[in-house]
Each structure stands twice: as structure tokens, then as C-alpha cells.
Amino acid sequence: MKQENIRNFSIIAHIDHGKSTLADRILEITNAISKREVKEQMLDNMDIERERGITIKLNTVRLNYHYKGEDYTLNLIDTPGHVDFSYEVSRSLAASDGAILVVDATQGVEAQTIANMYLALDNNLTIIPVINKIDLPSADIKKVKQELIDTFGFKDEEIILTSAKTGEGIKEVVETLIEKVPAPSGDPDLPLKALIFDSLYDSYRGVLTLARVVDGELKVGDKIEFLETGSTYEVTELFVYNPNFLKVDSLKSGEVGYIAASIKNISDVKVGDTITNSKNPCTEALPGYKPMQQVVFTGLYPTETNKYNDLRDALEKLKLNDASLTFEPETSEALGFGFRCGFLGLLHMDVIEERLEREFNLNLIATSPSVIYEVLKTDGEVIKIDSPQKLPEITKVKTISEPYILANIFTPSEYIGSLMELCQNKRGIYKTLEYLTPERAILHYELPLSEIVYDFFDKLKSISKGYASFDYELIGYKPSNLVKMDILVNGVLVDALSTIVHKDFAYNRGKVVVNNLKAIIPRQLFVVPIQAAIGSKVIARADIKAMRKDVLAKCYGGDVSRKKKLLEKQKEGKKRMKQIGNVEIPQEAFLTVLRDEEIDG
Amino acid sequence: MASSVYIHIPFCSHICTYCAFTKFYYNKKMVTDYLNTLEKEIKERYQGEILKTLYIGGGTPSSLDISDLKELFKILKVFKFQDDYEFTIEVNPENLTFDKIKLFKENKVNRISMGVESTNINCLKYLGRCHDFSLVKDKIKLLKEFGFNNINVDLIYALKNQSLEDLKKDLDNLLSLDVQHISTYSLMIEDKTILKLKGEEEIDEDKDYLMYDLIRKTLKKHGYFHYEISNFAKEGYESKHNLVYWANSEYYGFGLASASFLGNTRTTNTNNFKKYLEGDYYSEIEKLDKNDILSYALILGFRLIKGINKKEFYNKYHVELDSLYNIKDLIKDKKLIDKGGNIYISYDKIYIENSILINFVGE
Numbered sequence: 004m005k006q007e008n009i010r011n012f013s014i015i016a017h018i019d020h021g022k023s024t025l026a027d028r029i030l031e032i033t034n035a036i037s038k039r040e041v042k043e044q045m046l047d048n049m050d051i052e053r054e055r056g057i058t059i060k061l062n063t064v065r066l067n068y069h070y071k072g073e074d075y076t077l078n079l080i081d082t083p084g085h086v087d088f089s090y091e092v093s094r095s096l097a098a099s100d101g102a103i104l105v106v107d108a109t110q111g112v113e114a115q116t117i118a119n120m121y122l123a124l125d126n127n128l129t130i131i132p133v134i135n136k137i138d139l140p141s142a143d144i145k146k147v148k149q150e151l152i153d154t155f156g157f158k159d160e161e162i163i164l165t166s167a168k169t170g171e172g173i174k175e176v177v178e179t180l181i182e183k184v185p186a187p188s189g190d191p192d193l194p195l196k197a198l199i200f201d202s203l204y205d206s207y208r209g210v211l212t213l214a215r216v217v218d219g220e221l222k223v224g225d226k227i228e229f230l231e232t233g234s235t236y237e238v239t240e241l242f243v244y245n246p247n248f249l250k251v252d253s254l255k256s257g258e259v260g261y262i263a264a265s266i267k268n269i270s271d272v273k274v275g276d277t278i279t280n281s282k283n284p285c286t287e288a289l290p291g292y293k294p295m296q297q298v299v300f301t302g303l304y305p306t307e308t309n310k311y312n313d314l315r316d317a318l319e320k321l322k323l324n325d326a327s328l329t330f331e332p333e334t335s336e337a338l339g340f341g342f343r344c345g346f347l348g349l350l351h352m353d354v355i356e357e358r359l360e361r362e363f364n365l366n367l368i369a370t371s372p373s374v375i376y377e378v379l380k381t382d383g384e385v386i387k388i389d390s391p392q393k394l395p396e397i398t399k400v401k402t403i404s405e406p407y408i409l410a411n412i413f414t415p416s417e418y419i420g421s422l423m424e425l426c427q428n429k430r431g432i433y434k435t436l437e438y439l440t441p442e443r444a445i446l447h448y449e450l451p452l453s454e455i456v457y458d459f460f461d462k463l464k465s466i467s468k469g470y471a472s473f474d475y476e477l478i479g480y481k482p483s484n485l486v487k488m489d490i491l492v493n494g495v496l497v498d499a500l501s502t503i504v505h506k507d508f509a510y511n512r513g514k515v516v517v518n519n520l521k522a523i524i525p526r527q528l529f530v531v532p533i534q535a536a537i538g539s540k541v542i543a544r545a546d547i548k549a550m551r552k553d554v555l556a557k558c559y560g561g562d563v564s565r566k567k568k569l570l571e572k573q574k575e576g577k578k579r580m581k582q583i584g585n586v587e588i589p590q591e592a593f594l595t596v597l598r599d600e601e602i603d604g
Numbered sequence: 605m606a607s608s609v610y611i612h613i614p615f616c617s618h619i620c621t622y623c624a625f626t627k628f629y630y631n632k633k634m635v636t637d638y639l640n641t642l643e644k645e646i647k648e649r650y651q652g653e654i655l656k657t658l659y660i661g662g663g664t665p666s667s668l669d670i671s672d673l674k675e676l677f678k679i680l681k682v683f684k685f686q687d688d689y690e691f692t693i694e695v696n697p698e699n700l701t702f703d704k705i706k707l708f709k710e711n712k713v714n715r716i717s718m719g720v721e722s723t724n725i726n727c728l729k730y731l732g733r734c735h736d737f738s739l740v741k742d743k744i745k746l747l748k749e750f751g752f753n754n755i756n757v758d759l760i761y762a763l764k765n766q767s768l769e770d771l772k773k774d775l776d777n778l779l780s781l782d783v784q785h786i787s788t789y790s791l792m793i794e795d796k797t798i799l800k801l802k803g804e805e806e807i808d809e810d811k812d813y814l815m816y817d818l819i820r821k822t823l824k825k826h827g828y829f830h831y832e833i834s835n836f837a838k839e840g841y842e843s844k845h846n847l848v849y850w851a852n853s854e855y856y857g858f859g860l861a862s863a864s865f866l867g868n869t870r871t872t873n874t875n876n877f878k879k880y881l882e883g884d885y886y887s888e889i890e891k892l893d894k895n896d897i898l899s900y901a902l903i904l905g906f907r908l909i910k911g912i913n914k915k916e917f918y919n920k921y922h923v924e925l926d927s928l929y930n931i932k933d934l935i936k937d938k939k940l941i942d943k944g945g946n947i948y949i950s951y952d953k954i955y956i957e958n959s960i961l962i963n964f965v966g967e
Contacts, residue, residue, distance in 0.1 A: 527807075528959060550809070551812065551955065551956070552790070552809040552812050552813050553958040554790075554833060554954070554956065554957045555958060556789045556792065556833065559859050561855055561858075561864070562862075562863040563849060563863070563865075563870075564870050566904075567900065567902065570958060570961055570964045570965045573962050574962040574966045575966070577962065
């Protein structure tokens with residue numbers, strides 16, 4: 004393939020604006036897959052992605068298209084839409100030369116439309132604006148067009164109208180892409196230089212590295228070197244994905260593909276690193292990526308203590324596929340040995356936990372998420388803590404500062420009042436309110452990050468009936484009147500249930516937490532008091548009544564195997580709980596301490 | 605060696621809302637095919653042991669018509685009984701007729717178990733039963749006139765909207781029947797039942813407990829001896845058949861979905877009618893090792909209020925009862941009581957028995 008006939012591009016959009024469906028249609032018209040094969044959202048591989056209708060991991064697929072007498076190769080690099088995954092977005096954009104910006108004709112420009120658009124501009128990409136879902140009765144093409152023109156300065160005539168559902172406009176998108184997006188600029192005659200932008204683990208082949216060749220050529224049998232880690236390997240196989248793995252002999256400058264090199268050591272492959280040929284190395288590494296900032300931290304513990312090593316192996320494998328995950332060993336008196344893990348956000352945390360449970364068959368307990376606090380001690384030392392347990396004794400603490408974000412909330416104007424109330428309850432500081440149009444506004448608030456990590460996003464969505472969207476950036480630390488709230492179950496302090504709360508909100512929060520724990524912890528053989536305390540002062544208490552009934556009244560004729568099975572199942576259920584003192588605490592309990600309202604029922 | 609037999613009759617004239625057993629609407633052709641296969645199964649498997657107990661359950665055995673029942677009793681002629689045998693059949697009041705009772709009497713049946721379930725018309729409706737208490741009284745009277753002097757009635761309690769007063773009235777009514785045995789079951793809403801499909805839920809455990817407490821106090825006061833979690837009997841009228849289960853002794857189960865325990869194997873028959881007719885009887889076979897057998901001995905034996913006799917246990921299994929699992933700790937915790945040669949669950953803990961029994965299963 005001639006380099007000038009290659010196009011590397013991404014699709015960027017706000018979540019749910021139809022990016023994955025648009026990708027499916029492009030796959031279809033480039034005949035990468037027959038219509039019969041189209042499962043909804045072809046590029047979303049993971050079960051979790053299909054179930055939740057979101058794209059988490061980026062996927063790359065090579066497509067062929069014949070246009071004006073020439074054959075073109077199009078490398079489509081899919082991107083996730085959720086705010087937590089903007090790191091993945093920036094990785095895929097670094098490997099692209101152009102981007103299709105998709106906006107939903109019924110929703111218009113949203114928070115992540117803007118955030119992703121700015122990322123694309125930072126990478127000097129050629130942008131092709133597309134209004135999707137024009138087949139829907141509620142589509143308002145004129146209004147959305149105007150938003151695109153006003154917000155980003157597009158011209159009316161360059162905006163393409165599509166329906167990924169009916170296929171309308173898809174051909175135009177592909178052909179515009181060929182016309183407008185520049186061919187890759189690398190030099191095939193220079194020494195090999197390739198950018199690693201993803202990797203995955205294959206049990207037969209070891210680590211598969213996904214890379215874009217910038218300069219030179221990569222061939223099977225080549226000795227390659229990773230510049231940052233310094234390790235060298237021999238290339239055993241090269242693949243492109245179309246969307247099945249297809250073996251190729253070489254990857255030339257501008258091309259994107261998977262490299263197999265019998266890499267067993269997961270830590271040798273770092274996303275953002277540069278690959279070169281060890282016989283004829285390039286002199287300079289590619290810029291790579293800024294290391295990603297983890298904002299949410301949680302302790303992950305296996306429910307069975309002998310699964311600690313399995314959890315470590317699983318985290319290492321996931322880390323290979325997800326550079327933004329961090330973890331280090333942690334010990335809890337209540338939960339034993341586990342890991343303190345850092346995530347980009349709550350959804351990211353959720354997805355990792357679910358993948359650990361599903362793909363690695365682990366039973367986990369996650370402690371309540373925490374942010375990083377800055378503690379100024381009385382001796383003048385400043386320490387950073389990512390867990391309430393690490394907070395020094397209160398007498399040694401002068402001030403505690405917490406990270407703040409600037410939240411940009413896009414909303415129809417009718418929800419402004421309720422959203423302001425939400426921000427106020429989350430200790431928000433009002434900044435400004437801008438009207439995009441009389442019906443749409445952007446609300447700017449400064450909020451403590453700790454207040455949004457738990458349920459802010461869900462509440463925002465429910466208050467606005469799904470119409471509001473939000474994006475945020477970290478703006479630094481501010482001192483707050485914070486205290487550590489401990490939870491005692493049956494008189495025993497459970498370290499994993501401690502949280503850091505604002506003093507003014509502590510009483511109320513304490514009451515909610517003990518009541519929620521009361522609802523979640525099953526009755527035991529005895530009465531169990533649950534107490535919230537600050538220092539030695541108890542601020543709230545609820546008692547779990549003793550168990551009254553746990554019996555199988557009827558035994559089915561002689562079918563006593565069934566009774567045994569039921570007892571075994573009950574025992575298995577207990578295993579998923581954590582025994583603390585003489586009380587069994589289910590997994591959910593560790594997360595509920597952050598809820599700020601009571602569970603129904 | 606097995607000396608007990610259970611036979612399942614999976615037919616009913618109507619389907620109750622709480623029932624999760626294997627059953628079908630009565631259909632003459634199906635019954636004929638079924639009885640033919642049942643006869644075949646018994647001939648293939650029964651080794652000619654002398655029986656101590658025979659139990660015909662369902663379903664509703666009394667939903668069979670006279671000719672079906674005659675056919676059934678003809679099949680049962682193959683069984684040999686010891687002198688003090690117990691032969692129970694389950695009946696529903698609405699299809700128990702004079703002729704059927706007569707047939708039972710002529711065919712060695714000496715114990716009747718009647719599905720009374722409730723005496724309150726609203727509760728009966730909720731359970732999907734189609735009789736009332738006056739019919740129960742008539743049929744019990746008739747049974748007694750035929751000389752049946754070992755009768756059980758079933759009671760279901762802990763129903764939505766049932767008050768303690770309703771339950772008290774049920775108990776008074778049952779006591780007025782003056783039968784020898786009363787089984788009481790807290791309503792379980794199980795999968796694949798009409799109640800479950802309707803989205804009904806079990807009542808809260810505090811109320812359930814109060815009801816259980818009322819039952820055991822009332823029945824004890826009136827001379828019924830609480831001998832198993834759910835069962836009460838006048839002295840000497842405990843269900844010999846059920847005691848076989850609790851003693852972890854061997855038994856045959858014939859018919860659809862029935863369970864057997866023979867040698868060191870527990871088997872469960874298929875609940876697939878077609879497969880059963882084709883002679884493909886078993887759906888599950890569980891081979892037991894020494895530990896499994898001990899596990900069963902404990903989870904079954906502790907259902908009895910008097911618990912497990914240490915000496916008998918040693919004679920049967922050649923291992924000291926209190927050396928197993930964490931029994932010694934449970935005794936220390938007062939969850940188990942070691943007294944008079946027996947180990948048993950403390951009487952105030954029998955209603956949360958499962959949380960004790962799970963110590964004796966799994967790893």
C-alpha cells in the first residue's frame with residue numbers, strides 16, 4: 004500500500020451520540036464485514052462494553068476502500084466517550100491524523116463533545132463534523148448545526164448529515180475523510196520508529212503490542228528495541244485487524260498493526276514508548292504521553308485471603324491493557340492483604356472491578372473510594388494520603404487540604420435550579436452561569452473532588468432526566484475543615500469503613516451511614532450495634548436486630564440432597580462476606596459509606 | 605439395607621399457588637402410562653427387602669380415580685412388610701371419597717396425611733386451595749369411622765395478611781380435629797410457583813418467629829410433642845417414615861423426581877416425564893464418601909429436637925460425634941447442648957438452625 008493512500012482516523016463524540024454504530028456502518032460499507040455478520044457495536048469487544056453500551060478500550064481496525072480508481076487503506080481507531088477515559092482518547096488521537104466529530108441531532112453539543120474536540124485540536128487533527136441520528140423524529144438539525152458553527156467555527160457546508168441507523172451519509176463521510184485527512188507524514192527510508200499506543204495479553208503469544216509505524220518499516224524477524232525499557236525482542240508475527248486478526252509480513256510507515264514477539268514480561272511494554280530496530284536504531288524517541296493522573300483510589304481485597312497472588316497477577320495483566328491503572332500493596336486490619344488501586348474516575352473503577360471478577364474469577368471487596376488529601380502536619384511536614392487510614396493522629400494535623408475540580412455542567416435551562424441545589428449540597432462554590440442559547444446553559448462550579456466520586460454523575464443524570472452532561476478538570480487543593488469518621492461494628496473499629504468527611508456534614512453523614520449499614524449487613528445471631536465516631540466521640544448509632552429465622556421448614560420428601568445443596572449455597576454466600584470480629588459484613592457495605600442518602604426499605 | 609419406600613404421584617386436580625413439587629394436571633392417559641412405568645421401575649430396582657414404612661406422596665395421590673388407585677395398589681403388592689409397618693398416603697379433602705377411603709383400608713394403608721394447610725377462607729384462597737374447613741371436618745370424621753387412628757394434617761403459616769389471631773384460630777380448629785400428628789410449615793415462596801410469578805414475598809422474620817412460637821407453645825400445651833423442627837405428634841405417633849430420613853437411613857424413591865439413598869449413593873430421579881417413561885430414571889447420582897455420609901448424618905439428625913445419640917452414632921459410624929467439625933466449639937458457644945447422652949440444638953436456636961448446620965457442609 005502506498006503511504007499516500009493510507010488514512011489514520013478516530014471517531015470522537017459525547018457518550019451515546021452513536022459513535023460505535025457509526026463505526027459499524029463504516030465497517031459495513033468498506034465490506035470489512037458483511038451485513039449478516041454485524042452484531043450491534045462490532046468494535047466493542049468486551050462483554051461489559053456491549054452490555055453497558057459504552058466503549059472502554061480503544062480498538063483499531065484496518066479497512067479497504069476503492070475511490071476514484073485508487074485503493075485506500077483506512078485505519079479506524081475507536082475511542083471511548085466517557086469522561087473517565089479521556090486518557091484512552093488522547094492515546095488514540097496521537098495515532099491518528101484526522102477525526103470524525105459526531106454530534107447527536109437530538110442532543111446537540113455536550114460536555115465531552117467539547118472536551119474531545121479540544122484534545123483532537125491539540126493533536127493537530129483534521130476534523131470532519133458529522134450530525135448523526137438525523138432519522139429520529141426529535142432531530143433538530145438546524146439547531147445542532149448552528150451550535151457546531153457557533154461553538155467551533157465550522158462552516159455550514161462542511162457539516163455532514165448521517166444516520167448510522169439507516170446508513171444515510173456514511174459514504175460521504177468515508178469519501179470526505181479520504182479527500183481531507185492527510186496521509187501519514189512519516190519517512191519510509193528512515194530508521195524504524197513506531198509508537199506503542201495499546202497492548203493486550205494473549206495466552207499463546209504473550210504480549211501483543213499495538214503500534215503505529217511512524218518512520219521506516221517493521222518486518223517479521225526484525226530485532227526490535229523498546230527505547231524506554233531498553234528490552235529487545237525478535238518479531239515473530241505481525242497482524243492487522245480487519246476485524247479479524249490477519250497476518251502480514253511487514254508494517255510500513257503510516258501503518259497500524261499488532262506485533263507479537265514472544266514477550267512474556269508484561270512490564271517491558273509501556274504504552275507511549277517508542278519501538279525501533281536494534282540494528283539500525285532511530286536517534287530520538289517519539290514524544291509519548293504525559294503520565295496519567297489517577298484521581299480516585301480504593302482498596303481491593305480478595306474475600307478469600309489465599310487469593311492475594313491471583314489478584315496481583317490479574318492486576319498486572321489488566322495494567323498491561325490499561326496503562327492508567329495503578330496499584331500497590333496495602334494491608335487492612337479488617338480485610339487483610341490487598342492493593343490500593345488508582346483510577347481515572349468512578350466508572351473506570353467500576354469497570355476494572357467488574358473485569359477482575361468476570362475475567363479472572365475473583366471475589367473482591369472494594370473499600371470506599373478516596374481522593375488524595377494533602378495534610379500539613381504541626382511539625383511543618385506536608386504529606387499526601389490516598390486513604391483515610393493513613394491520616395496522622397489528629398493532634399499532629401494542622402490542616403487538611405483536598406483536591407477541587409472545576410465542573411462544567413451542560414444543561415437545558417429548566418434544570419439549572421435543581422442542579423445548583425445539588426452542587427450546593429456537595430459543598431460546591433458557584434462560579435458562573437453562561438447561556439449558549441436561551442434553552443441551554445453551562446453552569447460552572449468548583450467542587451471538592453471527593454464529593455463527586457460517588458454518585459454525583461448519577462444524580463446529575465436523574466435530576467436532569469438524562470439531559471445534563473458534565474466534564475471537569477482538577478484545579479488544585481484547598482484547605483477544608485475535614486475530619487476522619489470511623490465506623491464501629493459491634494464495638495470493633497473497622498478500618499476499611501473509615502472515611503474523611505467535612506465536619507459540618509459529619510453528623511448527618513454519620514446517621515445515614517449507620518442506617519445504611521444496618522440495612523445492608525444481614526442479621527446475626529446477636530444484636531449488633533453500628534456506631535459512627537469522630538475520635539472517641541460517637542455521633543450516630545443504629546442496632547441490627549438479632550436473627551429470628553433461618554431454617555428450612557420443609558424437607559422435600561426424601562430429597563435431602565436438596566437441603567444439603569441449599570446449605571452449601573448459604574455457606575458459599577457467607578464466603579463472599581468478610582468476617583470482622585464475629586460479624587459478617589457483605590461486600591456492598593464497604594462502598595455504602597459514601598452514600599449521602601438512605602437506602603430505601 | 606433399605607426398609608423404606610417413597611412413591612411419587614405427580615398428578616393433581618388443581619395446582620396450588622405455593623407448590624414447587626413436580627406435578628401435572630390429572631390426565632387419564634398420562635396416569636396409565638405413568639403407572640406402567642412405575643411398575644417397571646419398581647420391578648427393576650426393588651430387591652425384596654422387608655419394609656418398615658411406605659409413603660405415597662405427591663402431587664395429590666387422592667386425585668387418582670378408583671381404577672387408577674386399584675392399579676396402583678396392585679403394583680404395590682410386590683412389597684413385603686414387617687408387622688409394625690407404617691403405610692402413609694397423602695390426600696386432599698376435596699377428592700377423598702368414601703370409596704377411596706374404603707380402598708385404602710382394604711390395601712393396608714394405616715396412616716393418612718391430609719393437606720389441610722389453613723382453615724381460614726382467605727388464606728385458603730391465597731394458597732390456591734379449593735376446600736373449606738367444614739369439608740375437612742367431614743372427611744376426618746369419615747376416616748375415623750373407617751378406623752384410621754393415625755392421621756396427620758399439614759398447616760401452612762406466615763402468609764401475607766395473616767394475623768396472629770388468624771393463626772390461633774387455625775390452631776384451635778386443628779386441635780378440634782383430634783388427630784395424632786400435625787406438620788407446620790412456614791410458607792416459602794419458591795421459584796417456579798404461582799406466588800413467585802405474581803411477585804409475592806415472604807413475611808418479615810420477626811412476625812414469622814412470633815407465629816412459630818405461638819404454634820409450638822399451643823401444640824405442646826395440648827399434648828403434642830415437638831419432635832422435629834416442623835413436626836408435632838402425640839406420644840408414639842411420630843412419622844416413622846420421616847424418621848428414616850432424619851436417621852440418615854437408606855430408602856427407595858420410586859417415580860418422577862423422587863430421591864433414593866442406597867448403599868453410599870444418593871440418587872434423584874428425573875423430573876422429565878418423557879425421559880421417565882423411556883426408562884431414563886436418574887437425573888442425578890451423588891456418590892458419597894465417608895465425610896459426605898457424616899455431613900448428612902449431622903444436617904439430618906439435628907433436625908430432631910432430641911438431636912443425635914452419641915452412642916448410637918458411634919456404633920453406626922465408628923467415630924465420636926463430638927470429634928466432628930467444630931461441634932465442641934458449638935457446645936461451648938451453647939448453640940449445641942450435650943446432655944443425657946445426646947447432642948442437640950439448643951431449643952431457643954432451632955429456628956435459626958441453618959446458621960448452625962452450615963458448619964457441617966462444604967469445606
